[in-house]
Amino acid sequence: MSTISATxxxxxxxxxxxxxxxxxxxxVKESGLTIRMGKAGEELVLANSPLRMMALKAKTGEEMLVEIDTEDEALAQSLISQIQDFLKG
Structure with missing residues (x-):
């Protein structure tokens, strides 16, 4: 399986x-895929727990790396787009 990543x-x-x-x-849970997120240069965490996500302490303006384990690039891009929408506030 390949990994598709984006910021x-x-x-x-x-x-x-x-x-x-x-x-x-x-x-993430609805997709059934393994998705990891984190700050560049730091260890990524599984994005299947709100506490894990909040522990990243990501602030406004920071970039986050998203990695999705899938062969389906269209699905991965859709998920990344939805994640970005959630981060707009």
Whole structure:
């Protein structure tokens, strides 16, 4: 299986907080795929727990790396787009 990765930007004025973290986790669980997120240069975490996501302490303007284990590039791009929308606030 290949991994598709992209960068998203935290645009919410509050940063990555409970609501977008919960939306991302719900999306990850519905997709059934392994999705990891984290700051560049740091260890990525599985995006299947809101607490894990909030522990990243991502602030407004920070870039986050998203990695999705799938062969389906269209699906991965759709998921990345939805994650970016959740981070707009």
């Amino acid at each position: 998203v930007v935290i645009q919410d004025p509050i940063g990555l907080h409970a609501r977008p973290a919960g939306q991302i986790v719900k999306l």
